[in-house]
Amino acid sequence: MGGVTLSPAVSKAPAAVRRTSRSAVRRIWGSVLLKRIAFYLVAAWAAATLNFLLPRLMPGDPASAILLKMSELGPVTPDRVQLVHRLFGGAHSEPLWRQYFSYLGGLFHGDFGLSLAFYPTPVSTVVRSGFLWSVLLLGVSTVIAFVLGTVLGALAGRRPGGWLDTVISPLSIFVHSLPYFWAALILVYVFAFRLDWFPLSGGARPDLAPGFDPRFISSAVTHALLPAATIVLTSISGWLIHMRNMMASVVNEDYVLLARAKGLSETRVTTAYAARNAVLPSVSSFAVSIGLVVGGSLLTEMVFNYPGLGSLLNQAILNLDYPLMQALFLVISMTVLVANFVMDCLYVLLDPRTREAAS
Amino acid sequence: MTADPILDVAGLTVEYGTDRPSRAVDDISFRLHRGEILGVAGESGSGKSTLMTAVTRLERPPARIVAGSVRYHPRDGEPVDLLGAPNRQLRELRWDRLAVVFQSAMTALNPVMRVGAQFVDVLRAHRRIGRKEAWQRAAELLEMVGIPGDRARNYPHEFSGGMRQRAAIALALACDPEIIVMDEPTTAVDVVMQRQILGRLQELQAQFGFAIVFITHDLSLLVELADRIMIMYAGRVVETGAAATIYRDPLHPYTLGLRDSSPSLHGRPRTVRAIGGSAPDLWDLPKGCAFHPRCPRRTDGCDTVRPPLLTVGGHGTACLLTGPATQEQS
Amino acid sequence: MTRRHHVRFRVPANRKVRVGLAVFLLLVLVAAFGQLFVGHVLGQSANRLHAGGNLESPSGRHWLGTTSFGQDVFAQLVAGTRTSLLVGLIGGAIATALAVLLGVLSGYTTGRSGAALTAFVNIFLVIPGLPLLILVASYTRGRGGWLTVAVIIGLTSWAGGARAKRAQTLSLRNRDFVEAANYSGESRTRILLLEVIPHLAPVIASTFLFSVVGSIAAEAGLDFIGAGHASTVSWGTMLYWVQSQGALQSGAWWWFLPPGLCIALVGTAAGLINFGVDELADPRLRTRKPGSAAGRSRRSGGVTPEGAR
């Protein structure tokens, strides 16, 4: 959740209505929604600005990076040096505020300029090439981790101190603490290299062009299995612990006891009463992690040579590709914002109480 | 009123913790009759809630029932020992025969489920009825406690405290139980509301004839509500008898203290005194009578002999001085 | 004020917590004295090259074998413990301090400045941590060694903790005892420092624990992608070398496994200790007889216990 606070509105006329009509409800909820949207817009603007500034704080200039690359191939003429500086160092010749405005202007048209690392490919093309990979791999595995972790956590937390809890909780703390690129390296070594159950790396068989082609899709899926398993394995425990703790406290709630007293089946008590309530805080953290999926994937993608946004970000940083960096940061920030926004709305459906006090 | 027993509790003992257990309920026996209201009063921490959860088998760790029996007498068939009953059997008895109302209805209703759905849930678990019919019955039940039936679609937070409390009572009635155990069901509402709820409760009880175990620390309330009263102190029953008798002629010094420390509203202003001292530590109970350190009338032996609960003519007390045995002697 | 009750150290009752503390203590001891032991008793040093053969498997001489450069892995691990723990502690301390400062202030301050602070925190939440870390780390160009890395990690990883603290402060702000402190004529700073923040102690403690672990992991991540300070010996740089030297393919498990396991060990210890952090702050839970007075006083209220809101 974005942790949004809305300042209490000043009291209007004390409308003395016994039961607020449906349309009024909608109107009030609408105004709350508007305020939220306003917040998200401000946050988006701030993120965009920050994204503009951050790369500019980085040392070095892309021109020298490119020149170095060129000089590996052969001597570079002084003319060429100048040209490169004009093309790639250009960002620094203009005053900052002017760059800022042209940057903002570009954003509105979805124009992020040309990538430097992949010059002269437009940044938007580059980002598009990585977006789907990341979203599919990380999105799917984050969802799987969330679902599995939450289910296991619910089982463990149902009886705190029970055998499942005793086994699973410390184990998951341990797994949660493993450095995940390290774990990924082990998994690759064992399951891909030694056992040959999975392909070593990449997003799909490299000779297949991305598209709605069954061969490509099945290849993409086989390639995604191992990285996804790594992500699931290392992030499942977080959800598990989270859910377990919530569950352990929720099972002591009076309404769970009452449900038991009502003679409902154990399954019904656990799912409809305990887990249903315990899952709420996890859901809001889920929003954040879904949003961060895009940015948090850098290390995994590096280990697996996966062609997603994380790899692109790494290349952008290595090559001082400001435009690409900016665009990626923006994409990340925006996914977080959008995920939060969607979750905000969804949360209202999940927790009836929030419909009342939307602050 | 029949003298037909419905619940027989004998020697019930409940402890908290395993390393250094504390006895929150110590060797309590009582009998509940059909259609009767049994009030349980006592100081905070005297073990009232513990007793109630043990009787209904809703105790949660670290509570452990270490001794005793709770026998339920169905109208037809053999008595069932609730403590020994397998989970399946217990589940069938729950709510169908034995319902509870918790101390705070605020937290006893599932906040993310519509109120009606929580009725439907239990109705469908114990009665073979369709979803639609169940909803209808939920609405009827709510109307029975004075809540419009269409409010069944609301969530608990959309109810006021009093409404929730009444909904909890309606919920307890859902399957026409024979026993309802209520643990301070009205602490969260003010006197006017409390009066209203209890009034409704009494009407319903008159109508359906279920038995009630009513727990509170408000003695004056019980005197008005209950048929019989049981006074608890430090996990034991110190006095039991008909409500009016207990109020008029309390035998145990603790009951007397309780009565005398409440100022009167209408009568002649009387001198009220506090009992003094503070509740005992369950881990370190005084020897002998647990009340003796606070007792204004303690004598020799109070600190060594633990007085048993002795009953004469339906009025029992556990005190060396005023117990029936002593009275007979004097 | 008498502090005697505070000072006395009680071994926590919870077994998990005990195990966690023991592990942590052991690591601290290793960090403090490990190098002396390694140097004087084993006669090894973390950076000595070609101390023996390359990629030797564990032996009496090299407890954890050698690296492909011939360094003693055990010596490296011990030296790395110090660096990594320091990075963790310093990074964790900075992140926690910032989280407390910004979280509490944004939760406690009302009006425009409160809203601005909140917005600031929220915006930092939206920025992805690792890329930001890499950016800032590359700005310092590996100068200043692990200390810079620790500081940067601290500076970039406070937002999540701040949010948690903000939420807590928001609920504390309206608690009765805060109002009561006002009636007692307390100043605002004093209320913040002595009434509100102590209540956050468990949250702060657990934020700190996980920031420590997070900092160690972040340093490792940074090293892994080569944005760290690769020539200091830490668990992170060990991992860097391990992967860049293909230790796994070469079958050098003795070199590959220890640094990763050590990081996991710290994380696990922190996770275990976290089970007991509530005890740290709540005098009620610190009493000899858990549940006696506590259980009663909590229940006699008859209404919801404090903190349940």
Next chain:
Amino acid sequence: ACTSGEEASSASSVLTVAAYSQPTLQANFNPFSPNALRGTVGLIYEQLFDFNTADKNQFMPGLATKYTWDAGGKALHLELDNRAKWSDGTALSRDDVVFTFEYMKQHKLLAVPLTTVVPEGGGVTLTFASPAYSQIQQIGRVAIVPRKLWAKQDPDTYINRSPVGSGPYALGRVTGQQVSFTARKDYWRQDVPVKQINYVTTSSTNLLAQQMVRHEVDLSYAGIPNIKSQYLDKDTAHNHLWPIRASMKPLLLNLRRAPFDNVHVRKGIALALDREKVADAYNPGVYQAVGPTGLTAQSWGQVIPDGAKEPLAQDRQAALKEMAQAGYQLKGGRLVDAKGKQLSLEILTVSTFADGMAYAQELAGQLSQLGIKATVPGEAPSAYVADEGKHNFDAVFGDAYVFGSNLYNFYWSMLSPDSTQSIIGWDDPATKAALDKLAKADPAGQTEATKGLEKIMTDQVPTIPVVVKGTPYMYSTTRYTGWPTEKNPYTTPDPGAVSGVYAEKLFLSLRPATKG
């Protein structure tokens, strides 16, 4: 996991090259772009000619079969192979060559003082403002593009997704992680033996090592650690390594910083190094210690004066003597100046390059033994480049200087203040003069002209040559045989070998491995 038989057989004949070290690719087949994908030149576009640096700089024909100097190095006539054809079927004419040179000149892409280019006979004639003997390799490496498609393109922004070239391959498919090239059936020079070549991405050495062991990759040049144990030993029958030594890696000191501006300090450092050990710090056998001129005796023996042919031996006493001359004394194991300050230096390194880190660590270790406080701060490549550019370093050991076919470029890029690669801040009139002399020297006079530069190297020590950098050219003979070897160095399998005439020659010389 279930590939059809047909696919499997075709997959087995595909040659896979680990060509890109980045995880993702963007199509770019503009041979003038610094971001052109490897294979653009060599497989699709062809160069004029090159020299086989692995084999006594022998001339290797490309589109041009022969060159002749005229007018004291100011005119060059190139004879073209008249069979050449573009992949669209049209002939590659003299006109296209003229166009390409003019185009490059117009867009300032040519580091050669070209004045005119005109068609003449079966080829073209280029004229220069000054003798261009030393630039012959650059001229040869110009990739020729068709006029009709390029006349209107801006070399800076043109992506050229569907290139039309004269080379043996046409562009197959570009996915985010691979570029495939398919053999042209109508290639003008010969039948193309390898029907498909895939250039794939590998972002980590770990991965590459695993792919190579599994024969998923046939050819690679990246430095994987422990090549012998990780690769060669895994399949001795098929896995091969031939380190190509095409460039020299010196220890570069920042000459603008005291005390490195002091020649005695430099000499002292040079004498403190055990070059064999440095060479073996990462992949034993790949790098090779080098003499003080920076040139290897094997390739350049005839130009190196006696006494400078062998690598400088480590000599602690001599080193200390030099240091003493610079005012540094050994006290308690530390080399200190008059004020008691220890001589310290940071060897700046790119931390993502595991090999570079390893070498730098070894160097630092050796210098520490002399009493110098040597450390190795690693940093991100971008920061490294920036620091180099700003002369913000004590020492670096990352840059390597390519020998090429002509030593002018080697010394120019290392020592001329005009070179972007010369980062040490060496600005010396004598060096300039020596370079000028070499630039203008005709092929016969080049040996003599090199002498001056060699002397500067040995006397002034502007850079401290340490090793000849070996590129680990690793290949597998599971699918194809006929690879160039040390015994049969018909082409230079240099990094550039995945492009240019070298690559063309290599791929055209392979034969499918006989099964069994």
Next chain:
Amino acid sequence: MTATANDTYKAPDTAPPILEAVGLTRHIPMHGRRHGQVVRAVDGVDLALRRGQILALVGQSGSGKSTLARLLALGDRPTSGEIRFDGRPVNAERRRDRRRHYGHVQMIMQDPFASLNRLHRLRYILSRPLRNFGTPGAAELEARIIELLERVNLTPGREFIDKYPHELSGGQRQRAAVARALAADPSVLLGDEPVSMLDVSIRLDILNLLTELRDRDGLSMLYITHDIASARHVADEVVVMFSGHLVEGGPAEAVTQNAKHPYTQLLLAASPDPDRLLSGEAGTGTAAASLAAAAGGPDADDDPDSAAGSATGADGGTEAGCPFRARCPHAQAICAERMPEAADAGSGHWVRCWLHT
């Protein structure tokens, strides 16, 4: 006339008011579904607290009692109206002025479990007002704290001084809260249900302490409670609040024995009173009937939509009307129009009801 405990000191009815509320109003804006509306928690309340007097404030839950007390303590800001201390208006804007007010007027908050910080010992909790409102030295401080503790019967003080709140029983806590309020040496105590959550026996301890303080030190006190019997027992005067308005007030005995306002009557009827039962029908079988009867009146639908119990003009009428009219068995047309002025019912007993004007 008055309760037995207070025959030592009798405040003259003419004693000057020390703390006064004039037209005090507090409207609390609502959130969520009913965003934009307000809860009229306190609505135009005039109240005078005299020196050396205990004034009991009774009323239904949610009628605004705590809000009124918090306004008087400056823990909350009124929407309109004025607070006077010793005849002078109180300025609540500046922190310094507020602090001076805290020195005179101390509040005992409703919930002693929430209002004592569980992290501090009594020593610290009590030392703060002592230090803030007078600066005893370190040596004197401890003596003063012990004295305070003993004054509220936490004896021996030395035993209690280093205890944490959780080490105290509910009654002891409540007394600690009283001690904290007394530490500021106030002339007015605002006790917000200081005994509501306690067992009768502990409850009585505290009430007796408060009357003692009034009698000995001439302390003034606002005693907020649900328990009318105890109000009768300790208070000099009782005022009844309903839905943000004061509806009846006067000498304690008069109000409790001879209630005029229908709401007060309902409140009295609803209060459990075993004596009534025992003096009437002795049997228990009829208990049901008596309880039901006592509930009386139309069913108060405490729909949360109608905010403060049945406050905020429960039936959508104008806000000017009597808030109780919806449940009032004697409601007339005029009741919907406006609240009547206070009518005198003799010897200081007044009531705001159209039945009595």
